[in-house]
Amino acid sequence: MKEFEKKLAGCTFIVTGATGFLGSAFVRTLLEHQAHVIVISRRSSDHWRLNKYRDKYLVFTTELRDICDLHIDKPGQTILVHFSASGVNQRDDDVERMVQTNIVGTYHVLNFANEKKLKRVVLIGTSGEYGSGYGLTETAPLQPTSDYGATRASATLITKSYCERRGIDYTILRPFAVYGPYEAPYRLIPYAITQAMKGHTINISSGQQTRDYIYIDDVTRGIITACLSDKASGKIFNICTGVETTVKQAVSHVVSIMGDRVDIKTGAIDNIPGEMWRTTGNPEYAYDVLNWKAKYSLEEGLIETINWFETVGLKLKNYT
Template sequence: MKVFITGIAGFVGAGLARTLLEDGAEVSGLVRADSDLWRLEEIKSRLDLRIGDLCNKKDVFEVISSVKPTVVFHLGSYGAYPRKQSDPEKILETSVHGTLHVLLAAKKAGVGIVVNTGSSSEYGTKDHPMEEGEILAPNSYYAVGKAAQTHLCQHFARMEGLPVITLRLFSVYGPFEEASRLVPTAIAHALAGSDVPIAHPDIARDFIYLSDVLEAYKRAGNMPELGGEVINVGTGVQHTLRDIYEAVVRETGSSSKMKVDVYETQAFDTNMWVADVSKMRSKLGLTPKYSLEDGMRETVTWFSSYAHVYKK
């Protein structure tokens, strides 16, 4: 199988590249000229990396027509992390125009299926498990962009006949996550024996381990009959930041204390954030394999060997 990944240098994209290589796929990906390829260093020689920008239609068309992939996994985005959410124009240009470029190029090149990446942030805050068919209420420019991207993919699938599936990801953690994120920060502090900084300990998320997310991508990439569908990818179980702290100190054997209210509370911080995963189970046939404890154990073990990559 020949696959093409946008966002291949990112956390989930790089993980997807690794697992697809292990499965014997030919893997190509789009990277910007200034992309930091630290996540890909160990596998770079086995990848076909193409230079380009999602927002440049000519770049996208030329690359996809040249690669001629069977499957396109669209993970490229801008503004996923709060520090990059101050440029709404760039966020929306990437989410909407960049995605349209990918869809048009994929159709022209005869791609069999596109797997798009959504975000649980599209829902906004809810007081119940988030279900794919309910009204979206995004409360950040990034979330607005992701919601528009999802609608675009559904419309394109209906109107243009190209199977496009959107996986709406919840809070993914695991190897090679961005250093500034909650789990890597907590592990680094715990291993150093220093206080673990968090925001409010009762903030909740549906945390899902990377390997389970990658399994969802692989299954979706082989199911063109699901074109037009939106599918949550979470565990169906929420955990608080306190739970994350406790799991980290338990797995590291650390005596570090929790240091609360270090970070400002965001508009999307809430004590209720969990996926309704019934559709993931029925459509993808997937039940997450990793509990929080299992996933954290895997992440701590990996981090112990790869801590040096965060010190560059």
């Protein structure tokens, strides 16, 4: 990401949810470009995705409700990027935790931004806020089909209203189906890759659900672009490719790239109640305003991901 080499050097970012899949990829990129990073982390958080960088960022260990205790030297030059969310695992049914993290936690983050007079708040939302739909634009109605999607949509609404009433600079981003290195092992793409590496059959549901798969490096580049652009102020952007792919097609791509070593068994796993059936975004607004678009095709992103698993991933205890 050479375009960010000079822009990020010396910038300060506060990052919640920095130990997760998306947040850690963002933090690694910031650190590789000499940005200053403060991570907001629960005591229970595992920093395994950031092990190589552990001495390069500051950690403020706290719950989101206590974030206002953090002292910032130059708040007017600091951008807060809020990744923290509960319920990313679609089989998670702890609704109370989702409410406390995704809604109440976001409220505390906004209070912090307001009290400290930060430069900008960037909320990382999700395509799950829309519910099912094809070619979804940022003006599409929010019709989530899950508790997770509903609480994330609530976070968007409270961020928009809170910031606009108080004059806080904000941006909201909605990534679609992100995949890549360090993704949680229970997720579809890592599961398919690791099963194929072990020579095991890949069990999936009906496989007819469609997703807008986007490689993690494209997502990280989109987030950084929005953080640094004045044009992103007060706006919502999809971070997606606009390409519709079924779950079975995605898994078939993995198997093909890896040499057709294993079989795919459809119907072996039940569909998840309330899951989105057809989900694809429209990336045109992000391109028009930010000049951002995805660079990786699904095949190119899967090749990068598979190479990572073969050289790094399976050496980590999280995937063994």
